[in-house]
Amino acid sequence: MAKVSMTVNGKTVTREVEGRTLLSTFLREDLGLTGTHIGCDTSQCGACTVHVDGQQVKGCTVFALDVDGADIRTIEGMANKDGSLSVIQQAFQDHHGLQCGFCTPGMVMAAASLLAVNPKPTEAEIRHHLEGNLCRCTGYHNIVKAVMAASGQDVGSIAAE
Amino acid sequence: MPKDGGIGASTKRREDVRFLTGKGRYTDDINIRGQAYAWFVRSDVAHGRIDRIDTSAAEAMPGVVKVFTAADFAGVGGIPCGWQVTDRFGKPMQEPKHPVLADGKVRHVGDPIAVVVADTLEEARDAAEAVVIDITELPPVLDMKAALSADSPKVHEELSSNLCYDWGFVEENKGAVEEAFKAAAHVTTLELVNNRLVANPMEPRVAVGDYESHSGNHTLYTTSQNPHVIRLLMGAFVLGIPEHKLRVVAPDVGGGFGSKIYHYAEEAFVTFAAKQVGRPVKWTSTRSEAFISDAQGRDHVTKIELALDAQNNFTAVRTETYANMGAYLSTFAPSIPTWLHGTLMAGNYRTPLIYVNVKAVFTNTVPVDAYRGAGRPEATFQLERVIDKAARELGVDPVELRRQNFIKPDQFPYQTPVAVVYDTGNYHATMDKLLQISDRAGFEARAAESRARGKWRGFGVAHYIEACGIAPSNLVGQLGARAGLYESATVRVNATGSISVFTGSHSHGQGHETSFAQVVAELIGIDAGQVEIVHGDTSNTPMGMGTYGSRSLAVGGSAIVKATNKIINKAKKIAAHLMEASEADIELKDGKFTVAGTDKSVDWAGVTLAAYVPHNYPLESMEPGLEETAFYDPSNFTYPSGGYGCEVEVDPETGKVTILAFSAADDFGNIVNPMIVEGQVQGGLAQGIGQALLENCVYDENGQLLSGSFMDYAMPRADDLPSFNVDHSCCTPCTHNPLGVKGCGEAGAIGSPPAVVNAVIDAIHRAGRTDVTHIDMPLTPSRVWQALNA
Amino acid sequence: MRDFEFVKPATVADAVKALAADGAQPLSGGQTLIPTMKQRLNTPERLVSLTGIAEMKGVCKGEGGLHVGAATPHAVVARDAAAYYPALAALAGGIGDPAVRSRGTIGGSLANNDPSACYPSAALASGATIVTNTRKIAADDYFQGLFSTALEEGEIITEVRFPIPEKAAYVKFNQPASRFALAGVFVAKFSGGVRVAITGASNDGVFRWAEAESALGANFAPSSLEGLNLSGDDMISDLHGTGAYRAHLAKVLTKRAVIAAS
Incomplete structure (x- = not known):
C-alpha cells in the first residue's frame, strides 16, 4: 500500500492504495463517487471517462498512484455551484441525449473536453470526438444534438425528426 | 398542442437529472457491509467431460471464504426454461437440464464450473487461478446442420439428439403451400444467415445476494428487466424460496435489450451463497465475461422461397430455418424462432399461404435468446430481402412490388394465414411518407454525384410489421408459455392529492418515470410533478411481468389506465357525496370535480383528503382511502409497422459501406411522449445498422469465441452512424388498448437491417454487378470486397 | 490484476535503476499494458512509470529533424508537431480515441510494436532514429517482427528523431471493432x-514495400503503382479480413497516401 493524494472535484483527498488500484476503482470504491462507470475491461467503452489535469482520460486505464497530485474532475463535479445542471448537462436533458444513463457520465466528460478546445464543433467533429465512448441506447443522434446545442449552435443542421 | 406533462407532450425526462449528475444507483453501486465477492471459474473449452475438480489449494488461499462446485448444488433445482414449444408431430420439445454450476460436463466456453467467494474481488480472482480442473475435451458441436446428423456428438447425453424441436407452422397449410409453388409463375429463393449478436447493454450484469438469518429473508439486487419473473423462476424452480421470503430489486439498470430478461445462474448463485456463507455475496461481470455468459441473439440460417403469379402477386411463402439454441435453453429461447417469428411471416402482405419450418438445435455455444426484436427481425429480414430479390429478378420497382401486395387500408382487421389478426395499419401511407422524407425522387442526382467521385450509391427500402405486447395470457399459455403476460399497476393516491404509481413494468432507459406519469396526469388533469412512478422492487410493486417486447406502455400503461380509472370512479363517488349531487352528474376536468349544470366544484386534493380524513364521507357504502390495483391482460398483440429507407455509398476499392442517410416512417398508433419515441427508434436503428454492417459473434472451429471483446466485436460508434430522419406522423391507433398505443422499442432494430442490405445490393447492381444478389450480414468492408472479387 | 510495486522516477537514470529489479517493467501511457494486466496476461512485480520524467516529454525541432520525447502523449504530438511534420501530427491525432491520446505515448507504442499500431509506420517510413538511454537505433534496425524490437532488457526509449520529408501522408483503414489499423500506409x-x-x-x-518505393522514387504518382501487387501469403488473416484483402487494401491505401501527400 502506498499513499496517494489528489484533488477530486476541488477537494483534496488522501488515501492508502495498492499499486494495482485503478483511478476508476479509487473513485468508486474509496471515494464513493459511483458516477464513474465501468462498462468494459479493454479500454474501449469510455463509461469511465474523467478529466485528469483537464485532459480526458479513461479512469479504468490509469493507476491511481500514477496521477498522484493531479487535479481530477468527475461527473459529480460537473454541475453548477448552486447544484443546477451545467450547460452541457442541461443540453443532454433538453435533447434526450441519454436513455439508461450508464454511458452518460463518460459522454458528458468527453463532450466537455471537446468544447473546451473546440467551442463550435461541426457534427462530424462531434461524432469523431465521441468515438471512444460507446452508447447502446441512443444511436448517438441525440447525443450529437445535445453537444451541438451546448455549444450554442443551431441544432437544425442535425437531420429533423 | 398538448400540455407539458400530459399525453402527447415531449416532456423532458425527470430521471435524467440523477443520471447526468452521477447519482444514478446501479446494482454495482450497491455495497453491503460485510459483503464477500464471487469470481466464477468458467470453462475455457467448448465441450468436455469434467474428470476432477480440486479446490483445496484455492480454499487455502488468503481471504477465501468458500469455493463452490456442482456438489454444493445437489438438491438445488436447475435453471428453468419458461416456454415449452410443441413440435410439428405434437410432441413437446427436448428440454435438457441446466445446472447452476456445470455438473459432469461443460457445454460452452464460459460455462461456470466453480465459484470462489473471498473477502475481496482480487483475492477471489487470485484463488480462482488455483482451482484445479481436469477436463477431457470432447468434439464440439458447432454447425447446426451437422449437429443433426446421426453421427454427431451430443451436447446433452440425456437427449435423443441435438434437435430441440422441429416446428411447422401452419402445419395444415404445408400441402397447399407446396401446390401453390407448383402453380407459381415465378419463384424467388434466397438462402441467408441472420448473424449471431451480443446485446451488450453498456452496464454489465451484476448480482448481490443478501440473507437475514433471523428472519429467513433473502434479498437479491440484480440487473434485471423483470424482477418479479426472476423472483418466480429462481424462488420456485431453483432455490425453493417462497415469494414472501424473497425480495428481488432491480434498481437503475443500464440497458437490457433482452439480455437482462432471463434468469441467470449467477443470480441464483449469489442468493444461495449468501445464506451458505452467512455474508452478502456480490458478483460483477466483466465485459469479457459478459461475452461468454450473457444470452446472445439471432443466429438463424434460413432458406426462404417466395411464389408469385404472373401478375406479381405473392401466392405463397415457404421457409426452412435452423435456429441455434446454444448449449442450454435460456428462459424464453424456444419461443423466439417459433411464435415470435413464424407468426410474422405474412409481413405487411396479402400472401395467402405460408409455411414456416424451424429446427431448433443445441450446439456448444453460449445460449441464444431474445435480443431487441427477437424473432421479428429474423422474419422481417428474410421477407424483405426475398421481396427485393424478386423485384430485381422480375425487373420491377421494389417499392411497387411491395405496394401491390400490401394489405389494403380497408382490409383491417386482417386475418393473416399465420394465426394473428392485425387490428390496424396503413402500409401505403407509411411507404409514401418514407419516400417523401427520404427524398427518393432526388436519388438519381445524388447517385450521379457519387459516381463522379468513384463511389457507388444505392437506395434500399424495407417495410416491417411487428407484434408487440405479447399477449393474451390464455393464448400464450396454449402456445407453451409457462407465465402469464399481463401487467400490473397500483395507483396510490396520497391524502394531499399526490400520487405514487407502482408498476410491474421496469424502466432501464425507456423513461417510464416520465411517460407513465404523463398518462396519469392527463387522465386526472393534475400536474405530472404530482405523480411519482415506482418500479423495480418486488417488495413494493404488484406482481408484474416486466419490460421487453415493446410492451411497457401498451400493456403496463394500460394497467395504469385501468387502475387510474378505478381511482377516478371512486373519487367521483366521494365528490358526489361532498357536493351532495348525483354521481352521474360529476365531471372531472383539469383536476377539478364539478356538478354538471351547476357552479359547484371540489378540487382533486379536496376529494383525496376526504378519502383519508373521512369525516364527511359515505362510510356506510364505501371504504375510506384511495388506492387501486389493476391487472391488464390484452386481448391481442399490437402491430406497429413502418417503412424504412437507407441510402448508402459503397467504396468499390475497399468494400467499405457508408450510410449517408437513414429515414424511418413509423406508425406507432397514439404517442404519449414523442421525444422518447424518437429516441427509442434512433437507438433501435443503431442496433439494426450495427447488425447489418458491423456486429458479428464468431466462434472458431473449436468453439472459441473470436469476437470476445469490444476489440473484435464491432459496436456501432458515433462516427459509424448518420443522423436519423425519423417520422411518426402516420397513425392508426390500436383498437384494443385504452391508450391506442402500439409500442416502439424494437421497431428500429427490426426494420433497418434489410433496408441497409437492400441499399448495398442496389448500389452494387446499379454499378452493373448484377451477379451479386446477396451478401450475408454484417456487410463489413472485407465481406463486400470479397463478394465483388469472388 | 495481480498487485505490484508502483514507482515513479523523475529522471531517466532513476528509471533505469528501478527497472533493474527482477520482474520490473516500464509503464508509459498504459493504454495497452493495463488492459493486458487486467486479463492477467502480464503480471509485473514492479511497474516503473515513465510519465513523470520531464526530459522525456515534448516536441521540438532539432538536429536531423523533429525530436519527440518518448513519453509525449499522442495528443501533444498531434498538436505540437503539426507545424513541422503535418503527416506525423495527423497520424498521432488518429490513434485510438481522445482519451487514449491523452495518455498513450510514442515511446510506449514503439516499444510495444503492435502489428496494428500506427506509429511504427511513421518511424519506419520517415527513417527515424530511436534514441534510448544507451544508444541510437535506426528504424530499419529497430523493428524486428510482431511485438519484437531491438530493445534490450531494461533499455528504454527516451526520444524519437524524425527526418522531415518533402511530402508525406498516412492513410489508415480501421479494423471496425478496435479501430486499430486493419492496414495503414505511411508514404514519405x-x-x-x-x-x-x-x-x-x-x-x-510493420514493413517497407520496396517495389513501391522504387516505383514512386522514379515518379511520385499513384499511377506508378499500377501493376505492383503485394502477396497476401504473409499477411494477417482473421475475422476482420483475409490476407488477400489486407494485401489489396495496402495497395489501395498506398495510392491514396500518395494522392494525399501530393
Missing part, C-alpha cells in the same frame, strides 16, 4: 527517395 518522399511503410497487415509487423 525525401529528396533522396521515397519510403513506404505498411502497418496492420503483415504477420511480421
Whole structure:
C-alpha cells in the first residue's frame, strides 16, 4: 500500500492504495463517487471517462498512484455551484441525449473536453470526438444534438425528426 | 398542442437529472457491509467431460471464504426454461437440464464450473487461478446442420439428439403451400444467415445476494428487466424460496435489450451463497465475461422461397430455418424462432399461404435468446430481402412490388394465414411518407454525384410489421408459455392529492418515470410533478411481468389506465357525496370535480383528503382511502409497422459501406411522449445498422469465441452512424388498448437491417454487378470486397 | 490484476535503476499494458512509470529533424508537431480515441510494436532514429517482427528523431471493432527517395514495400503503382479480413497516401 493524494472535484483527498488500484476503482470504491462507470475491461467503452489535469482520460486505464497530485474532475463535479445542471448537462436533458444513463457520465466528460478546445464543433467533429465512448441506447443522434446545442449552435443542421 | 406533462407532450425526462449528475444507483453501486465477492471459474473449452475438480489449494488461499462446485448444488433445482414449444408431430420439445454450476460436463466456453467467494474481488480472482480442473475435451458441436446428423456428438447425453424441436407452422397449410409453388409463375429463393449478436447493454450484469438469518429473508439486487419473473423462476424452480421470503430489486439498470430478461445462474448463485456463507455475496461481470455468459441473439440460417403469379402477386411463402439454441435453453429461447417469428411471416402482405419450418438445435455455444426484436427481425429480414430479390429478378420497382401486395387500408382487421389478426395499419401511407422524407425522387442526382467521385450509391427500402405486447395470457399459455403476460399497476393516491404509481413494468432507459406519469396526469388533469412512478422492487410493486417486447406502455400503461380509472370512479363517488349531487352528474376536468349544470366544484386534493380524513364521507357504502390495483391482460398483440429507407455509398476499392442517410416512417398508433419515441427508434436503428454492417459473434472451429471483446466485436460508434430522419406522423391507433398505443422499442432494430442490405445490393447492381444478389450480414468492408472479387 | 510495486522516477537514470529489479517493467501511457494486466496476461512485480520524467516529454525541432520525447502523449504530438511534420501530427491525432491520446505515448507504442499500431509506420517510413538511454537505433534496425524490437532488457526509449520529408501522408483503414489499423500506409518522399511503410497487415509487423518505393522514387504518382501487387501469403488473416484483402487494401491505401501527400 502506498499513499496517494489528489484533488477530486476541488477537494483534496488522501488515501492508502495498492499499486494495482485503478483511478476508476479509487473513485468508486474509496471515494464513493459511483458516477464513474465501468462498462468494459479493454479500454474501449469510455463509461469511465474523467478529466485528469483537464485532459480526458479513461479512469479504468490509469493507476491511481500514477496521477498522484493531479487535479481530477468527475461527473459529480460537473454541475453548477448552486447544484443546477451545467450547460452541457442541461443540453443532454433538453435533447434526450441519454436513455439508461450508464454511458452518460463518460459522454458528458468527453463532450466537455471537446468544447473546451473546440467551442463550435461541426457534427462530424462531434461524432469523431465521441468515438471512444460507446452508447447502446441512443444511436448517438441525440447525443450529437445535445453537444451541438451546448455549444450554442443551431441544432437544425442535425437531420429533423 | 398538448400540455407539458400530459399525453402527447415531449416532456423532458425527470430521471435524467440523477443520471447526468452521477447519482444514478446501479446494482454495482450497491455495497453491503460485510459483503464477500464471487469470481466464477468458467470453462475455457467448448465441450468436455469434467474428470476432477480440486479446490483445496484455492480454499487455502488468503481471504477465501468458500469455493463452490456442482456438489454444493445437489438438491438445488436447475435453471428453468419458461416456454415449452410443441413440435410439428405434437410432441413437446427436448428440454435438457441446466445446472447452476456445470455438473459432469461443460457445454460452452464460459460455462461456470466453480465459484470462489473471498473477502475481496482480487483475492477471489487470485484463488480462482488455483482451482484445479481436469477436463477431457470432447468434439464440439458447432454447425447446426451437422449437429443433426446421426453421427454427431451430443451436447446433452440425456437427449435423443441435438434437435430441440422441429416446428411447422401452419402445419395444415404445408400441402397447399407446396401446390401453390407448383402453380407459381415465378419463384424467388434466397438462402441467408441472420448473424449471431451480443446485446451488450453498456452496464454489465451484476448480482448481490443478501440473507437475514433471523428472519429467513433473502434479498437479491440484480440487473434485471423483470424482477418479479426472476423472483418466480429462481424462488420456485431453483432455490425453493417462497415469494414472501424473497425480495428481488432491480434498481437503475443500464440497458437490457433482452439480455437482462432471463434468469441467470449467477443470480441464483449469489442468493444461495449468501445464506451458505452467512455474508452478502456480490458478483460483477466483466465485459469479457459478459461475452461468454450473457444470452446472445439471432443466429438463424434460413432458406426462404417466395411464389408469385404472373401478375406479381405473392401466392405463397415457404421457409426452412435452423435456429441455434446454444448449449442450454435460456428462459424464453424456444419461443423466439417459433411464435415470435413464424407468426410474422405474412409481413405487411396479402400472401395467402405460408409455411414456416424451424429446427431448433443445441450446439456448444453460449445460449441464444431474445435480443431487441427477437424473432421479428429474423422474419422481417428474410421477407424483405426475398421481396427485393424478386423485384430485381422480375425487373420491377421494389417499392411497387411491395405496394401491390400490401394489405389494403380497408382490409383491417386482417386475418393473416399465420394465426394473428392485425387490428390496424396503413402500409401505403407509411411507404409514401418514407419516400417523401427520404427524398427518393432526388436519388438519381445524388447517385450521379457519387459516381463522379468513384463511389457507388444505392437506395434500399424495407417495410416491417411487428407484434408487440405479447399477449393474451390464455393464448400464450396454449402456445407453451409457462407465465402469464399481463401487467400490473397500483395507483396510490396520497391524502394531499399526490400520487405514487407502482408498476410491474421496469424502466432501464425507456423513461417510464416520465411517460407513465404523463398518462396519469392527463387522465386526472393534475400536474405530472404530482405523480411519482415506482418500479423495480418486488417488495413494493404488484406482481408484474416486466419490460421487453415493446410492451411497457401498451400493456403496463394500460394497467395504469385501468387502475387510474378505478381511482377516478371512486373519487367521483366521494365528490358526489361532498357536493351532495348525483354521481352521474360529476365531471372531472383539469383536476377539478364539478356538478354538471351547476357552479359547484371540489378540487382533486379536496376529494383525496376526504378519502383519508373521512369525516364527511359515505362510510356506510364505501371504504375510506384511495388506492387501486389493476391487472391488464390484452386481448391481442399490437402491430406497429413502418417503412424504412437507407441510402448508402459503397467504396468499390475497399468494400467499405457508408450510410449517408437513414429515414424511418413509423406508425406507432397514439404517442404519449414523442421525444422518447424518437429516441427509442434512433437507438433501435443503431442496433439494426450495427447488425447489418458491423456486429458479428464468431466462434472458431473449436468453439472459441473470436469476437470476445469490444476489440473484435464491432459496436456501432458515433462516427459509424448518420443522423436519423425519423417520422411518426402516420397513425392508426390500436383498437384494443385504452391508450391506442402500439409500442416502439424494437421497431428500429427490426426494420433497418434489410433496408441497409437492400441499399448495398442496389448500389452494387446499379454499378452493373448484377451477379451479386446477396451478401450475408454484417456487410463489413472485407465481406463486400470479397463478394465483388469472388 | 495481480498487485505490484508502483514507482515513479523523475529522471531517466532513476528509471533505469528501478527497472533493474527482477520482474520490473516500464509503464508509459498504459493504454495497452493495463488492459493486458487486467486479463492477467502480464503480471509485473514492479511497474516503473515513465510519465513523470520531464526530459522525456515534448516536441521540438532539432538536429536531423523533429525530436519527440518518448513519453509525449499522442495528443501533444498531434498538436505540437503539426507545424513541422503535418503527416506525423495527423497520424498521432488518429490513434485510438481522445482519451487514449491523452495518455498513450510514442515511446510506449514503439516499444510495444503492435502489428496494428500506427506509429511504427511513421518511424519506419520517415527513417527515424530511436534514441534510448544507451544508444541510437535506426528504424530499419529497430523493428524486428510482431511485438519484437531491438530493445534490450531494461533499455528504454527516451526520444524519437524524425527526418522531415518533402511530402508525406498516412492513410489508415480501421479494423471496425478496435479501430486499430486493419492496414495503414505511411508514404514519405525525401529528396533522396521515397519510403513506404505498411502497418496492420503483415504477420511480421510493420514493413517497407520496396517495389513501391522504387516505383514512386522514379515518379511520385499513384499511377506508378499500377501493376505492383503485394502477396497476401504473409499477411494477417482473421475475422476482420483475409490476407488477400489486407494485401489489396495496402495497395489501395498506398495510392491514396500518395494522392494525399501530393
